[in-house]
Structures are given as structure tokens and as C-alpha cells.
Amino acid sequence: MKFLHTADWHIGKKLNGFDLLEEQEYAFKQILTLAKEEDVDGVIIAGDLYDRAIPPIEAIKAFDGMLERLNIIEKLPIYAISGNHDGANRLNFANQWMAENHLFLHTKLEEAFQPIEIEGIQLFLLPFFDPIDARIYYGVEDVEEMKTINHAMARVVKDLEKKFDPNKKQVLVTHFNVTGKKNPDYKLTSETTSTVGGLNSVSAEHFNKFHYVALGHLHLWQASPDEHIRYSGSPVKFNTKEAKNEKGVYIVELSEEGTIYLKFHKIKPNKDLIVLKGSFEELISEAFYTQQPTKGSAFFSIKLTSRSCDSHIRQKLSDIYGDIVELTYHLPSIELTEMDKKFKVRTSRSIEEVVENFYADVTCGDSLTKSQKKIVEDIVLTLNKKENNQ
Amino acid sequence: MKFLHTADWHIGKKLNGFDLLEEQEYAFKQILTLAKEEDVDGVIIAGDLYDRAIPPIEAIKAFDGMLERLNIIEKLPIYAISGNHDGANRLNFANQWMAENHLFLHTKLEEAFQPIEIEGIQLFLLPFFDPIDARIYYGVEDVEEMKTINHAMARVVKDLEKKFDPNKKQVLVTHFNVTGKKNPDYKLTSETTSTVGGLNSVSAEHFNKFHYVALGHLHLWQASPDEHIRYSGSPVKFNTKEAKNEKGVYIVELSEEGTIYLKFHKIKPNKDLIVLKGSFEELISEAFYTQQPTKGSAFFSIKLTSRSCDSHIRQKLSDIYGDIVELTYHLPSIELTEMDKKFKVRTSRSIEEVVENFYADVTCGDSLTKSQKKIVEDIVLTLNKKENNQ
Incomplete structure (x- = not known):
């Protein structure tokens, strides 16, 4: 079985006011093409489909159109979950009709315990949840008994494992800050400020019995906690910290013996996110700016390394570079x-x-x-x- | 062919802060039972499914559950449109997946022109639209050319008629303030303040070529503009003006010859809406209140006919009657x-x-x-x- 693993689409997200919808659409088309070329058996989207609980209408239209092209036009099964950015209850609307067409979108903890059974594989779709959701689900009244997400995850995984069919391989799709042997000190987390290894992170050890874990939440694939527990990262650069990192999706193949074949496929940006650093005088010099992507072909984050007394700094830089998504001072x-x-x-x-x-x-x-x-x-x-x- | 015609569910609506969800659920169960007993070929819901464009989560859950019971569990086709209260673009999400299961939910003008073809019948689902939507759809730049909803409707209906198959009967589902020979001066309009016969009303004459027109918008079935152009009214009483009117749905049968058989079926309230009028002293007298529905079994709208110097009027009335949704003075x-x-x-x-x-x-x-x-x-x-x- 062969899956395309992606996550963190954040449809509707803006970069300091600059619309990213075209960028997201450009990335989506590459995902669609890849899924067809690789002839995958399904597309996994590991949460944060939208950027917020009540997305703007344009975001809803765009996301609806993407699902339609994958699932209705190309007949590709979709295995998706809600992330911490999604409004689980709103996203849940009509999901039963989607499921009839092999578009599975789980938004509630209770939906995780019924695996989707496909040829040789059990797919568990475990959406993002808070410890309080787990306490409500399990009827735990004492907060101390299930205080952190690690406590809750231990219980949840135990119940998932009860559903394991020994004749099948198990794949988990989930959306958390997961730390393991490959990323114990990984500091490049998602847009959230949660410290890796802290109360908000989940230990990768919980997932040892799964053959593959498709994660969402951290936007960089390099943050993956283990060989078989992977972040695909977001398909688009969402902030300047991600500017230098390549973006993409995984093609995951599980053999009948349980061997995993993984390949990371790059997603090219339409308008890249470029960070420029220098004095104002350097940045407006022809020698410098002619070396950069032309105006309109990229988003620029500009870090000025000295103060300038020119009163039209932003205007002059915009005239040269176009979309300046960030303008900050980094004085030596x-x-x-x-x-x-x-x-x-x-x-x-x-x-x-x-x-x-x-x-x-x-x-x-x-x-x-x-x-x-x-x-x-x-x-x-x-x-x-x-x-x-x- | 036999349809159940209902409209104006307004899921999520509150009556001066009092939640009506239980009332709506109670009405829905009767609709479901009737649809099964009558063995209808489909359920028409003529707009205002929700009460507002961004409904609360509880409303979304409730509505999703109702559609599920009708369409997924009972396998009943649904023919629905958005009304002026619905957020057309949000409601549109996932409608293609629903359509695969014979749940048709049209929210955009352009969707009206493709009739749903069922045995011997063409069903046109024309959602509520503003003249500006029609001007955009038809590329009309001059406002004067298509200023009112009547101008727009003339053009729309002309295009609908082009799709008429002479071997079939035509049914229209729409959501407007329609005036005809039976209701030229009908003043009991919907919750809106639009004057019947004014710029915001649509002439029933546009719809002469349809065999049946299932309307939504006005909450009283008595406001129907013609024999074959009917309002089902809302299944629940939404304000005190509707307190004395019976609520219900139509069962509509179209014979092969084009004859319409119509039957109005009452929907009983769980907690009725009762208007009481009298002096404070009368209303708190045992002789009077023991004749009324008991506390908790109804919503009460109380009109006081004289002033009282008692400083705990609301409290004392609440102690006797329970849910007082309205308390007003009507001094002679x-x-x-x-x-x-x-x-x-x-x-x-x-x-x-x-x-x-x-x-x-x-x-x-x-x-x-x-x-x-x-x-x-x-x-x-x-x-x-x-x-x-x-």
C-alpha cells in the first residue's frame, strides 16, 4: 500500500496580511500531480487543514475545491484529521457523506477507535485533542489522574492497540508535538511556543507498535522523532523561520512484510519567501538587488542591520522588492x-x-x-x- | 411522485434568549415519522435551514444529525436550498459529497439552472438571491436594468423554462416573499419587515408554468399566494405573532397527469407558545393560572394590561409560569x-x-x-x- 503523507495546509493563513491562498493552491497542484503519478492508494492529511476554527469563506471554497479534485474527480481516498488550528465541531459537518466516498475526516477523539480497514492495513485517525477531552471521554473526574497529554495518550494508545488485527499492519495519523530519539532537543517547533519535551509534548515511545505514524503539527519534516514516526511538514513556508527549509510531502510504501519505503518529494514555491539582511544603503543598491529574485516573484523578509534616517524606507524597499512581509531591525x-x-x-x-x-x-x-x-x-x-x- | 414540503427550520434560533433546539428536535421527529409513514419520494426544505450565516456549534451538530437521519439512515432524498438567513458559501461546503447520496443542497443562483431529474419530474432548486447576485451572474452592469428582485426573477425564470422537458412536470423550490391572488394584502409576513407587494416581493405570476412551487420565507402556510404556490410555514413557532397559528408541513403528490394532491399535516409543539393578557393581579390569581398550561410545559408571552407597583413582577410571574419569553405592557x-x-x-x-x-x-x-x-x-x-x- 502506498500513501501520500502531507499535513499543515493551514488554508486561509495570511503571512503578516499577505494572502497565501495562491501559494497554497500552487502547492496543492503539485501534491495532486504527485499522487496521480505515484498512483497512491490514498492521501493522508495529518491535521491543521484550515488556519482557524471559523475560516473565511475564501478558505472554505478553496479547501472544498481541493478535496473535490482529489476525492471526487480523481477518486483518491483521503484520510484526514483535525489539528489544533481546526474547529473540530464545524469541520465535522457532512463527514458521513464524505466517508461514503472514502473521504475520512475524523475530528473527535471517539472516532479514533474505529480503524479504517483497507487491504492489509488498519488506519487509525486520531485527531488533535486536549487532556480535558480525554478526561471527558474516559469519565475521569480527577484532573491529576490524567493531567498531561502523555497521560492521556498512554490510555488512548492502549485502547487503539486493543483493535490491532495481527494479520494487518497499523498506520496512525495524528497531530501533536512528538519527541523521540531523533529530535530530543528539537527546538524548531511549529508556530506554537510550546517547548519540546515539556508538558505539551508526547513521547514517541507510545507509538512503537505502529508500523508508520503520519504526523502533523511541526512544520518541518526535519523535526521527525523517529524513522517510522514522521512529520511531512507543511507544503508552504508559513513564516520566516521556515524560509530556508525545503518543503514537501512523503510517499510512504508499506510492504506486506511491514517494511517501510519512504521518499520525500519537494514542493516548489511559486513565490518563495526570501530573507534579506543588510543596511538600507546596501539593499537599495543596484549591485545588490539585481542579484535577488525580481519584484513580484517572491515574498521578502528584510532585516536592516543599521539605522537609516531616510523617511521612506518601507516605500523605497517596496518599490524595489514588491511584497515585503516583514521589515525588522537587527542592529549589531x-x-x-x-x-x-x-x-x-x-x-x-x-x-x-x-x-x-x-x-x-x-x-x-x-x-x-x-x-x-x-x-x-x-x-x-x-x-x-x-x-x-x- | 410524493414529496414532503417543509421550510424555515431556523436551527439555532433563540426566542428572546430561550433555546428552541429541543422544540426543533421535537418537530423534526414528527417530520421524520410522517415522511416514513407517507413513504415520500423526497423531502423538500425550502430555505432558512439555519438561523444565521455562522451558526453556533450546537446548531451545526443538530442540523447535521437531522440530515443524517433523513438521508443516510432512512435513505430519503433531500431537496434543499439556502434562504436569506443562511450563509450560502459556508453551507455549500461538502455539498458534492451529499449530492452523491441524493442530498441536494443548492446555495448559489448558478446551481438553479441544472434541474434534478427524477421519475417524470424536473426539480429546480433556486436558492434565495439578491438582485445584485443576478446582476453579477448575468453580467448586467447597469443597476437600472435589473434593479428589483422582480426584474431579476423574470430573467431567471425565463432561463429555467428553457430547461423544461415537455414530457415531465416541473417543481420549483425557492425562498422569497411571493405575492399572488390569494395573498395580495397578506400582512403576516416572516420575521423580516419587508412589506408585501413592495420592492422586495416577487410576483407569483412568474411561476405560472410550474406545476408546484414549494416556498420558504413566510412562516405561516396561510400566506400562500396561490393553490399551486405554497408556503409550508415553519414547523415551530418562532415569535408571539405566530403563537395562535398552527404549524405543519405539506405532503404534495403529483399525478402523471399533473394533478396536485395537497395535504397539510400539523406539527405539535412540545412546549407551546402561549400569549396571556391581563392585569398583574389577574395573572397571579389562582383562579386564572390554574386554567393555563403548567409551569415548564409552555413558553409564555405575557402582556400586562395595567401598571402595577409591585417591584417583583417578573419574578412572581416566573414563579408561576416558568419560561416567560416576553413581558410587555399593553395599556388600554x-x-x-x-x-x-x-x-x-x-x-x-x-x-x-x-x-x-x-x-x-x-x-x-x-x-x-x-x-x-x-x-x-x-x-x-x-x-x-x-x-x-x-
Whole structure:
């Protein structure tokens, strides 16, 4: 049996206000082509189908269209689950009609325990859940008894294993932060801030008895916790931390003996996400920008390495590069030390002097007008009075 | 061919904060039973399935469950459209998978032109649309050319008629305020305030060539514009204006010769909506309330016919009647005339006197305290000053 394993589509996600729908559509078409070329027996989508619980209408239309092309037009079975970004209850609508056409979309913990039986394989679709969902499902009233996701997962997996058919191979599809021997210290987590190995992570050991575990949640395939427990990563770069990482999907083949053959297939971006670092002067120099992708052909994240007194920085950079999804300052530490010294000098001056110097600094040399000086003096006077009254 | 015609389920609707989901579920069960007993060939739901574009999760679950029982468990075909309350684009999700199981749910104007062909019948599912939707669909740029819904409907129906198969009978399912010879002055409209016969209403004449038109929008079946153009009404009472009207659904049978056999089947409420009118004293008298449905067995709308100085009116009425969905004053006109006279007397008095009398009236006889009087005097003084300064 041969599957295409993908995850974290996050349909509807924007990158600092820039729409990624075209990018997602471009990635989807490659997934569709690959699934057909490889003649897979099904497509696994391991959660975070949408970017949020109530997705915008455009996202719903786009996602509906993608499922239609895979499942109705190409007759490819789909094995999908909801992730932490999805609204499980809304996504659940009409899933019984989809199941009749071999589109399985599980959004509730209780749905995980009935495996989908296909030729030689049992597919368990375990959607993202919180410990509280498991406590409700198992009727556990004492929080301490099932406090973390690891406690809950131990119980869940035990019940999944009860359904194991020894004549079949078992595949699990799930959506968590899973840590194992290959990624014990993996710091490049998903968009969430949860620390790997902490209360929110699940130990890969739970999944030892599965032949293959198709994970979603972490956006980088490199974060996979074990040989047979894999993240496919997202098909699209969703933030600048992911800019340098290749994106793609896995083609997973399970032989009758239980051997896994894995191949990672790259997904090319339409508009790539490029990080540029340099001074403003460098970035607007022809020698530099002619070396970069042309305007409109990429999203740019720009890190300025020095301050500039040009008052149209963003405009001038946009004119050259087009879609600037991020513009930040990354001042070298040497300059900060200089500032630090300046600050120490300033503290021996009067407040009025400090304000005047600060104003000159941020405006690249302007002086306070007479009326501005008056305002500063009045404020200092009032503050001094208050201090004396205390 | 035999259909059950219902409409305006408004799943998720609340009656002044009171949840109607149980009531809707109770009505649904009767619809399901009737559809089975009558052995219908399909169930028509003529719009306003939900009460709003983004329904609460509980409403989605409930509606999904109802469709499942009709269509997946009982294998009954469903012919449904979206109404003005539905979010057409959200509701559209997964409708292709549903259609494979003979659950047709049309939410877009363009879907209306492809009739559903069943034995001897063409079913046209025309969802609610605005004139602007039609202008976009037809590429009409000049608003004047297709300004009202009547203009748009003329064009739409002309195109529907082009699809007519002379060997078949035509049934239309739609959701508008339709006026005809039977309801030219019908004032009991739906929850909307649109005036019948105005810009927002559609002339029944457009639909002359259809054998049967299953309408939704107006909540009373009595508002039907013609013999073969019927509103089923809502299966549940949604506001006090509907309290005295029976609710139900139609069983429609079309013979091969094109004769229509219609039967209205009542739907019983679980908790009925009862309007009570009387003075507070009457309503709390045992002689009166023992004649009413017992507490908890109905929703009550209470119209008080005189003012009372009891400061726990709502509490005392709730203790007797339970769920009070509405509490309003309906003072007889004689009393208003009395008040009117009083007002005329008052205008010859000073502002302070008027305030004092008003205070006594609303508090059932209390006088202003010394400090309250002082406040009134200060306000009058300030107002007079301002007036003099102008």
C-alpha cells in the first residue's frame, strides 16, 4: 500500500496580511500531480487543514475545491484529521457523506477507535485533542489522574492497540508535538511556543507498535522523532523561520512484510519567501538587488542591520522588492554597546537635555522647536512638583 | 411522485434568549415519522435551514444529525436550498459529497439552472438571491436594468423554462416573499419587515408554468399566494405573532397527469407558545393560572394590561409560569387618554413639579428626597442659564 503523507495546509493563513491562498493552491497542484503519478492508494492529511476554527469563506471554497479534485474527480481516498488550528465541531459537518466516498475526516477523539480497514492495513485517525477531552471521554473526574497529554495518550494508545488485527499492519495519523530519539532537543517547533519535551509534548515511545505514524503539527519534516514516526511538514513556508527549509510531502510504501519505503518529494514555491539582511544603503543598491529574485516573484523578509534616517524606507524597499512581509531591525551588538555608553553619559545630564538628544537621534538631527521645548519643561516641572509633594 | 414540503427550520434560533433546539428536535421527529409513514419520494426544505450565516456549534451538530437521519439512515432524498438567513458559501461546503447520496443542497443562483431529474419530474432548486447576485451572474452592469428582485426573477425564470422537458412536470423550490391572488394584502409576513407587494416581493405570476412551487420565507402556510404556490410555514413557532397559528408541513403528490394532491399535516409543539393578557393581579390569581398550561410545559408571552407597583413582577410571574419569553405592557387606550390629560395639566406647571409628579408616578407614590430635589433644581438652573445665554 502506498500513501501520500502531507499535513499543515493551514488554508486561509495570511503571512503578516499577505494572502497565501495562491501559494497554497500552487502547492496543492503539485501534491495532486504527485499522487496521480505515484498512483497512491490514498492521501493522508495529518491535521491543521484550515488556519482557524471559523475560516473565511475564501478558505472554505478553496479547501472544498481541493478535496473535490482529489476525492471526487480523481477518486483518491483521503484520510484526514483535525489539528489544533481546526474547529473540530464545524469541520465535522457532512463527514458521513464524505466517508461514503472514502473521504475520512475524523475530528473527535471517539472516532479514533474505529480503524479504517483497507487491504492489509488498519488506519487509525486520531485527531488533535486536549487532556480535558480525554478526561471527558474516559469519565475521569480527577484532573491529576490524567493531567498531561502523555497521560492521556498512554490510555488512548492502549485502547487503539486493543483493535490491532495481527494479520494487518497499523498506520496512525495524528497531530501533536512528538519527541523521540531523533529530535530530543528539537527546538524548531511549529508556530506554537510550546517547548519540546515539556508538558505539551508526547513521547514517541507510545507509538512503537505502529508500523508508520503520519504526523502533523511541526512544520518541518526535519523535526521527525523517529524513522517510522514522521512529520511531512507543511507544503508552504508559513513564516520566516521556515524560509530556508525545503518543503514537501512523503510517499510512504508499506510492504506486506511491514517494511517501510519512504521518499520525500519537494514542493516548489511559486513565490518563495526570501530573507534579506543588510543596511538600507546596501539593499537599495543596484549591485545588490539585481542579484535577488525580481519584484513580484517572491515574498521578502528584510532585516536592516543599521539605522537609516531616510523617511521612506518601507516605500523605497517596496518599490524595489514588491511584497515585503516583514521589515525588522537587527542592529549589531557593537552599535548597541555604543548606545549603551551614550546612555550612561546622558544620565548625568538634565532631563531636558536627554529629551533633546533623543529627539535629535530619532529625527536624524532635528532640534526641538520653541513650543516643543516649552512642553518638555512644563512636564519636567510638573513631575518635580509631584515628587516634592510625596 | 410524493414529496414532503417543509421550510424555515431556523436551527439555532433563540426566542428572546430561550433555546428552541429541543422544540426543533421535537418537530423534526414528527417530520421524520410522517415522511416514513407517507413513504415520500423526497423531502423538500425550502430555505432558512439555519438561523444565521455562522451558526453556533450546537446548531451545526443538530442540523447535521437531522440530515443524517433523513438521508443516510432512512435513505430519503433531500431537496434543499439556502434562504436569506443562511450563509450560502459556508453551507455549500461538502455539498458534492451529499449530492452523491441524493442530498441536494443548492446555495448559489448558478446551481438553479441544472434541474434534478427524477421519475417524470424536473426539480429546480433556486436558492434565495439578491438582485445584485443576478446582476453579477448575468453580467448586467447597469443597476437600472435589473434593479428589483422582480426584474431579476423574470430573467431567471425565463432561463429555467428553457430547461423544461415537455414530457415531465416541473417543481420549483425557492425562498422569497411571493405575492399572488390569494395573498395580495397578506400582512403576516416572516420575521423580516419587508412589506408585501413592495420592492422586495416577487410576483407569483412568474411561476405560472410550474406545476408546484414549494416556498420558504413566510412562516405561516396561510400566506400562500396561490393553490399551486405554497408556503409550508415553519414547523415551530418562532415569535408571539405566530403563537395562535398552527404549524405543519405539506405532503404534495403529483399525478402523471399533473394533478396536485395537497395535504397539510400539523406539527405539535412540545412546549407551546402561549400569549396571556391581563392585569398583574389577574395573572397571579389562582383562579386564572390554574386554567393555563403548567409551569415548564409552555413558553409564555405575557402582556400586562395595567401598571402595577409591585417591584417583583417578573419574578412572581416566573414563579408561576416558568419560561416567560416576553413581558410587555399593553395599556388600554382609555388610560393613555387619562395620561394625556394629566400631561396637558402638567405642562402648565413648573419643571420641578413635573419631575416630582413623574417620580411619584413611576415609584407608586414616593417623594423626591431633599438631595434629589437639589439636583433637579441645579439642572433647571443650569438649563435656564444656557437658554438665556443663547
